[in-house]
Each structure stands twice: as structure tokens, then as C-alpha cells.
Amino acid sequence: MAVSSDDVLWQPEAAIVPAEVTEAEYSYQQQPNNLESAAKLVEAYLEVIRRSDSHELLQKARSIQTDVFEHPNSSTHIPWLIASADLYQYQHEFEAAQKSLAAVIAREPRHLRGSLMLARIKLAQGNIDQARSICANLFGHHELGIVSTCLLEVEGREENPQPVYNKLKQLHQRNDAQSSMVVRQWRLQILAEQAILLGHYEEAQHWLSELPEPKTIVEQKLLLDSFLFAPSLSVPRALIADCSETVVDAIAVRLARAQQTIGGGCWVDYAKQRIQLREIRNDKLHSADIAYYFTYVEPKPEAALHWAEINYSVAKEPFDRKLLEHAQALVSKQSNTGVE
Structure with missing residues (x-):
């Protein structure tokens, strides 16, 4: 039997599907024209994809995105636009992601998640000033610790990152107890990234050890690199x-x-x-x-x-x-x- 290139490249994956995904799939199947259900299912898929890079779930998420594109409210429904932008972002389709996020911000100029995602994309593209402006626009409208984390990630990309890293550590120590899991995980990942770039490899390992299991692929990469780039450390067996x-x-x-x-x-x-x-x-x-x-x-x-x-x-x-x-x-x- 002939085998396609995809069959060769993509290996069979474990059939274990989290309950959250199963529930979201059932909800979507019951209401295939409900944008809220579609958004929740794509987000559930992405939660798994970020830990497994599952080709199967990525294809399912993309299929939903294609189906929903024809929905009359798909360009105005904020939860769907956010989920769609997140899916585009994961695939490095930054222009498409920014188009979805622009539609969000046109309706809610200081939408927190939309703004943070847009700032993150601007950073990925090397547009530091634009990212800083997006973060600064959130001041006075959202929790100070979140806005400060956004700005400190941006400032960490500039010429003198050590003082920025020190400020981010202090911010984490002050806000850790009251931060949500999502914010805490976001801040810890930034700390780990900045620590590795500064050569503070053991500190990076400390930040990564505070993250929940299973770690995302990005977090796994950071952990391995914290050993691989260190001149005096080897990766533990x-x-x-x-x-x-x-x-x-x-x-x-x-x-x-x-x-x-x-x-x-x-x-x-x-x-x-x-x-x-x-x-x-x-x-x-x-x-x-x-x-x-x-x-x-x-x-x-x-x-x-x-x-x-x-x-x-x-x-x-x-x-x-x-x-x-x-x-x-x-x-x-x-x-x-x-x-x-």
C-alpha cells in the first residue's frame, strides 16, 4: 500500500484525550453553529497541542476554523476571534492573527487577552516599540502586576536586560501568591527565558521547576536548553x-x-x-x-x-x-x- 508523506512524517499519537476536550467536542457537536462552543473547542485543542504538538488535533482545530469562517458573526464575536487568533499565532501565521486581534480591539480597545496576545506577536516580529505601546495602553484599566509583566517582557528585549530581570523577579515575589495560574505561568516562563539569555542557568531551572506538569513544549525546550547552553552542566538522565x-x-x-x-x-x-x-x-x-x-x-x-x-x-x-x-x-x- 502506498503511504503518503504525512503518514511517514507524523507518527501515531496516544488516544488519550483530556475530559475537557471530550466535553468541548460534545458541546460543539450539539451546537455546531454556536461560536462560543467553537471557540471553547479550539481553545481546548490548543491546550493539548501546546503540550503534544498533536497534528491530529491541529487539523481538527483548523477544520473548525474553516467551517466557522462562513458564519455571519465570525468577524465580530470576540471569544471566537481570540481563539482563532491564538490558533493562527501557534502556527506563526502572524498576519492572520493580527487581523483577528484588530477586530477584537476595534470593539474593546483595551481587551486584556487580545492586547497581550497582540503585544506578544509584535515582540515575535521584532517590533519592540509597538509592543511597548500596546502594553502601556493597558495601564489604569487592568491589574498592575499583569501590565508590568507585559512591559518588563518588552524591556527585557533591549540592550540592558539584567536590571529588567531583577525587576521581574521582585514583581514575581510580590505578586506570586495572588496571581492566577495563567498569569503565574506566563511570568515564570518569561523569567526562565530571561535567565537563560543572561546565563543564569540554574535560576532558569528554578523558575521552570515551579511550573505545573505536564510542561508545554516551549517549557520543555527551555529546560533542556538551560542545561545544554550551560558550559558546566549536562542534561540529567x-x-x-x-x-x-x-x-x-x-x-x-x-x-x-x-x-x-x-x-x-x-x-x-x-x-x-x-x-x-x-x-x-x-x-x-x-x-x-x-x-x-x-x-x-x-x-x-x-x-x-x-x-x-x-x-x-x-x-x-x-x-x-x-x-x-x-x-x-x-x-x-x-x-x-x-x-x-
């Missing part, structure tokens, strides 16, 4: 998944890098196969994973730079810039040594 487990490519390339330091292992071979498939498909959605692999796991300067530049053209986060700089350094080193 407890963090290296068993070979029988299914992991997403972003984690696989990091596990391969970790195993190389202790003599190789199953993830080295697995990551090689996955990246070869990504290259064959010219899979730009996973350009960061491909660039990471060719920069840190199997160094190939030209390939590393090619994919790092593709990734940076879409996402300009600090770790994307770090990846690009390391790929550029590989090319420079190759030129200086005269190695072809």
Missing part, C-alpha cells in the same frame, strides 16, 4: 526521554544534542531521520528545528545558516536571534579555516 516515547522534533533535536555528550544514543539517529524528512519536504514551519540540528547536533554551516535565516524571517525572538548568530559563527569559522 532523568530528562532524557526513553527511546520508546514519542517526542516532537523540537525536543528530539535537543535530546540528540544531549546524548552526543555522553556517547550517542537512540535520539541521535531519530533526530537525523526526522530532520532529513523535514528537509525533503522543505518544511519551513519547522525551520527552527532544522537550523538547531545543523548548528548544534550535526554541524553543517551552510544548511544551518540557510534554515536559521528562514526561521528569523518569521520569528525574531531572542532565541531565534541566538540561533542565527551561532549559525553565522559556524560559517565564519569555516571560512577562516578554509574548510569546504
